[in-house]
């Protein structure tokens with residue numbers, strides 16, 4: 324078990340109850356929360372349902388960054404609801420235009436040694452300043468705002484020891500892509516990744532944040548850097564030096580596992596379609612023509628990243644076959660580029676300057692043409708996430724983006740033949756928090772604005788005595804929450820569950836065949852319970868609890884898979900769906916969509932560590948297992964956490 328690590332120190336400081344041993348559940352105190360609009364509307368509706376007057380945290384903030392297109396009234400209705408509910412409940416409100424939640428949080432609120440729970444899977448970005456920052460479903464974040472602890476698996480700590488320094492044109496993105504190559508997106512549930520070693524002294528906070536951000540793709544609980552002089556310099560430059568504390572692992576700290584990475588050996592890499600762990604070096608891809616380059620998202624849109632791009636593109640023109648789009652991560656970044664002239668250089672080169680926000684990363688515009696290659700400095704390239712069916716989306720560093728922008732094809736940036744822009748750490752960022760609204764001291768008189776597209780969280784009844792089930796869908800390995808609950812053009816439906824439920828598993832609907840929603844309704848109308856069957860790493864990716872709420876709304880009672888990812892499993896529990904695992908993975912083959920599946924006496928079969936026996940259509944029985952604690956079981960039995 325890990326000893327003397329940064330992770331362990333922060334957990335000790337925030338520990339409330341539970342057994343401190345790997346795979347055991349502990350409860351920890353949450354200091355700060357963040358939400359973004361796409362998950363936030365539901366989280367605040369849930370907070371209202373919980374019924375507290377004012378949040379109990381040290382700081383809670385609501386960002387608007389995802390739903391910004393305003394095609395139709397839904398987005399703006401959400402913004403108004405969020406702004407008013409924030410004022411009513413004592414929550415800061417970061418207005419649309421202020422930036423992507425993770426980038427702004429790192430800049431203005433992240434603090435070493437504190438805990439942060441965010442309703443977005445990339446919340447670990449703030450691990451770049453030595454914070455234990457964890458992504459969770461909206462309901463878990465609502466509970467934390469209500470002053471309740473967060474339940475997590477006591478982590479196994481994987482230490483990544485960094486030595487050396489990046490070569491020119493190699494950067495933090497290439498490091499996290501290498502980590503993804505080593506650890507993959509599977510099998511890391513319950514792990515916290517902690518970086519240490521002499522290489523840290525060459526990594527600035529924005530670079531560290533790129534690494535902790537994309538660490539989300541590993542499926543770990545979070546990733547964290549120590550808080551050292553680099554952290555102090557960053558916080559001083561954000562005029563927040565007062566929140567700096569030193570936080571380092573003990574010299575003799577023990578990790579559950581150590582991975583050594585020599586930064587000098589790293590080369591430019593890309594995550595190829597359609598998984599962040601499908602890694603190749605740029606050399607292997609060299610010469611392949613590309614059509615689009617997008618620079619931005621919470622992974623690579625810092626001042627440092629965009630300055631490198633602006634400096635390298637100064638005086639050049641974007642290749643004639645390429646469209647370059649740039650979305651700065653925050654208003655701070657954009658304002659600084661505007662003031663120092665770098666924005667002018669980008670515009671002159673032909674870059675299309677996009678709105679500050681998530682934008683194309685979550686399929687809001689900029690879909691590539693059919694069969695073309697799109698290069699993105701983002702963190703996810705799940706199939707279809709760009710909005711184009713059959714998309715070929717590659718995840719790369721800003722440096723590799725520059726090279727392809729100039730040449731029109733995959734090009735190793737080290738061979739561009741132009742000097743590497745050395746961007747110094749900023750001594751003082753431009754501080755302007757005018758787009759953050761402070762809540763009034765007493766918000767009880769604030770009227771919460773609820774326009775007609777804002778629904779309520781759906782209700783669920785207690786778990787039945789017996790699952791008289793039918794398998795509505797059987798899916799394969801690595802099913803992401805983007806498969807389950809598509810974003811893109813449907814993102815605006817996040818606060819309207821009946822409408823959003825229509826597109827559950829839309830990517831698997833065959834032309835002319837009934838949708839998942841229709842099939843689930845048929846099962847429900849026949850008085851049966853819906854079952855979803857999946858393979859390995861079911862529910863990986865985003866924290867969107869809609870991937871649980873909408874199936875629940877459609878009558879799904881049980882998900883059975885080979886493995887279910889952490890945040891999604893927690894969301895299923897929160898909404899009263901039983902997450903079960905095959906005791907013998909080979910049994911997956913015995914089940915097909917459309918078959919019946921019974922689990923008799925399920926309420927009594929569920930106890931911590933118990934096996935659950937299920938009867939298949941041919942009368943044979945299979946064993947299922949689970950990792951539920953007694954608290955989880957209690958939540959499921961009453962039909963979800965809101966019922967408690």
Ligand code: MIC
Pocket residue numbers: 361362389442443444445458685703810864865866867
């Ligand atoms: C994402 O990157 O997929 C999102 C959109 O930010 C999600 C949250 C969501 O679905 O709203 C995430 O990563 O948690």
Ligand code: SF4
Pocket residue numbers: 389423443445620621622680681684685702
């Ligand atoms: Fe926004 Fe993309 Fe980051 Fe998700 S991954 S928070 S959509 S920028």
